[in-house]
Amino acid sequence: MTTKLTTILIFCFTLFIALVSAAPVRRDVWDPRIITPNAETIWLTGQTYNVTWETDDAPVNITNKIGRVVLGKDGIQNQAVLASNFSITLGSIEITVPDDLEPGFDYNIVLFGDSGNSSPQFAIL
Template sequence: MMFPSAFSSILVLMSAASLALGMPLVALQTRDVFVPPVLEPTAGTVWVVGQPELVSWDTSSAPVNITNKVGRIMLRKGGLTTSVTLADNFDILIGQITVTVPSVEDGDDYEVVLFGDSGNFSPPFTITGA
């Protein structure tokens, strides 16, 4: 069945209007993903359970508009991120935060993972209970 040309024209206009209404009315601000390198802990660092330790990262190349400025630091062991959160809900631009070393099994294959826009790992380091 063929549609009358007036009906077809209306369908075309309605489609164009729906596309126009779906477009943003203001320009969106460009945002960048920020993946700051972890500076501390370094390879060879030894953390002791229960002690305060500094985690730091380089913010010198931070873009003006960061997609996610809310940071989280988690513990990673043996190549897998654990459920242990060392710090949460901080501004990623502060560049450092002190954490308390959690009670975990001794090992030399721990890393911290800094989340914000993206995850970035420290080099492997050691955690010991003594």
């Protein structure tokens, strides 16, 4: 009788562990607002700057915490990858503006990670 009870208890415990581990963890998509650069920003080619974004509203379970900062121009992304493989919970990342860019007032930064979001247009001279 003890063997049957032990077998039933082990089975129930194993079933409980399987159910708990199969339960999905709720993940949140997070779209942090980019603080800098902003519409008043002017960057110079070859110089180093910080891209910053808000982190005070970050959810506990972010879907993708690995970030990438991409330069866009005239609404087209992927002009250059400026930074990658960092935690988007940092709130900032240092980048260097490529030397070979055409001057313009229609650049923007796109922050990828959990969700892609874009800065306002700014100038690179």
